[in-house]
Amino acid sequence: MGEAPALFVDDVRKSFSNGFDLKDNDLETSVVVGHKIYVIGGTDGPVLSGIRIFNKLTGEWVIPTVLGTKPESLKGHSCVLLNKDRILIIKKNSKSNECVWFLEMDTQFIQDQKKKFETEVVAWSKGVIGNTVERPIVISGPSGVGKGTLINMLMKEFPTMFGFSVSHTTRAPREKEQNGVHYHFTKHSVMEEDIRSGKFLEFAAVHGNLYGTSVEAVDVVSDAGMRCILDIDVQGARSVRASSLEAIFVFVCPPSFEELEKRLRARGTETEEQIQKRLRNAKAELEQGKSSGLFDHILVNDDIDACYKQLKNILGVSESMNAASITTSKVFDLPLDLSLSKINEKILINRGPAEQKVVLDLSSMKGGAPGRTRGLYMYAFGQ
Numbered sequence: 001m002g003e004a005p006a007l008f009v010d011d012v013r014k015s016f017s018n019g020f021d022l023k024d025n026d027l028e029t030s031v032v033v034g035h036k037i038y039v040i041g042g043t044d045g046p047v048l049s050g051i052r053i054f055n056k057l058t059g060e061w062v063i064p065t066v067l068g069t070k071p072e073s074l075k076g077h078s079c080v081l082l083n084k085d086r087i088l089i090i091k092k093n094s095k096s097n098e099c100v101w102f103l104e105m106d107t108q109f110i111q112d113q114k115k116k117f118e119t120e121v122v123a124w125s126k127g128v129i130g131n132t133v134e135r136p137i138v139i140s141g142p143s144g145v146g147k148g149t150l151i152n153m154l155m156k157e158f159p160t161m162f163g164f165s166v167s168h169t170t171r172a173p174r175e176k177e178q179n180g181v182h183y184h185f186t187k188h189s190v191m192e193e194d195i196r197s198g199k200f201l202e203f204a205a206v207h208g209n210l211y212g213t214s215v216e217a218v219d220v221v222s223d224a225g226m227r228c229i230l231d232i233d234v235q236g237a238r239s240v241r242a243s244s245l246e247a248i249f250v251f252v253c254p255p256s257f258e259e260l261e262k263r264l265r266a267r268g269t270e271t272e273e274q275i276q277k278r279l280r281n282a283k284a285e286l287e288q289g290k291s292s293g294l295f296d297h298i299l300v301n302d303d304i305d306a307c308y309k310q311l312k313n314i315l316g317v318s319e320s321m322n323a324a325s326i327t328t329s330k331v332f333d334l335p336l337d338l339s340l341s342k343i344n345e346k347i348l349i350n351r352g353p354a355e356q357k358v359v360l361d362l363s364s365m366k367g368g369a370p371g372r373t374r375g376l377y378m379y380a381f382g383q
């Protein structure tokens with residue numbers, strides 16, 4: 001087939017000389033990138049992040065700022081450098097659906113973060129095997145129009161198909177709202193810090209509070225094989241439109257302004273002052289929602305059942321689909337004893353001579369820190 005010869009990672013390790021007695025083993029591995037040596041793992045010393053970088057030019061160790069969601073433990077792993085901007089890490093003694101991780105050290109995201117932090121920065125990104133699910137749905141509309149009601153109906157009828165993106169907010173919880181279910185309720189300072197460190201896909205100040213969708217909120221829904229629903233305001237919808245998330249945008253209008261006010265009052269969850277603020281903002285939101293060209297579909301929520309039916313039509317779901325099963329790709333066991341070799345955009349995971357070999361195909365890889373790395377395929381062959 002004319003493929004390039006396999007690059008054996010272990011040969012690369014043996015061939016570098018750093019002046020240090022860095023012995024690669026299952027717990028601590030090293031990857032050379034130009035004049036830097038990235039050491040991953042490591043249990044000794046003050047290396048809390050488990051990542052340290054040796055700069056061969058200055059002869060100094062640097063502890064980088066580590067972003068993203070880390071693997072829970074890295075007791076036994078093997079790694080290989082990909083395209084000089086990220087390192088692939090395979091966790092040993094794990095399942096194929098949780099073994100693939102990437103440590104990014106020179107992707108666009110990292111370059112942006114380095115400017116912000118003015119330090120060395122690396123970021124973890126979990127690899128997700130298999131097909132991505134259908135396009136997420138962004139639902140916007142003024143307060144009290146019925147967004148929550150429509151979303152609840154959808155999730156109740158199709159519990160395995162749709163998952164709600166749980167936003168963060170600095171507003172106080174309403175009586176029946178649960179932390180982690182309706183919102184992640186948080187403090188202004190904490191949320192600002194998380195925004196700065198790139199954890200949010202979008203955020204906006206709405207009715208005097210901060211609201212935002214974390215990258216993680218969308219990823220956990222996709223990881224569960226479900227289609228993600230986002231209930232966000234028009235500013236947030238605009239940010240999502242500009243992001244890499246390819247969503248369907250739906251704007252919900254009331255039949256009249258009077259009806260909107262009636263619903264907001266009847267819900268009884270806001271003070272008079274808050275109702276007034278929401279009504280004032282509703283005017284601008286309705287104008288932007290209807291005229292901006294941002295939304296793919298505009299629904300009028302007059303009769304709730306009729307509106308719900310229209311929403312289902314837009315999403316292409318029907319009653320017969322509510323028992324639809326989620327297709328998951330086959331899960332393999334990866335032993336403690338494995339080695340990696342790289343052939344173009346494929347990684348061969350050798351599981352011992354008598355065992356099946358596993359191929360990790362990276363040719364359709366997309367995404368990455370601060371979210372998951374997707375578009376990965378894994379299959380076994382051999383005995």
Ligand SMILES: Nc1nc2c(ncn2[C@@H]2O[C@H](COP(=O)(O)OP(=O)(O)O)[C@@H](O)[C@H]2O)c(=O)[nH]1
Nearest residue numbers: 143144167203204206211212213231232233236
């Ligand atoms: N941009 C953005 N807006 C959000 C997010 N979560 C909720 N919102 C919007 O914030 C507004 C206020 O939400 P909430 O306080 O729950 O009141 P409600 O609109 O009356 O349900 C609504 O327009 C929501 O769509 C988010 O993560 N990002």
Ligand SMILES: Nc1ncnc2c1ncn2[C@@H]1O[C@H](COP(=O)(O)OP(=O)(O)O)[C@@H](O)[C@H]1O
Nearest residue numbers: 143144145146147148149263267301302303304
């Ligand atoms: N089509 C409708 N007709 C009458 N009342 C509605 C309709 N849709 C929603 N409601 C009611 O209006 C109130 C606001 O709806 P909600 O879903 O909380 O709005 P939002 O999430 O957009 O703020 C709720 O009390 C809900 O039961």
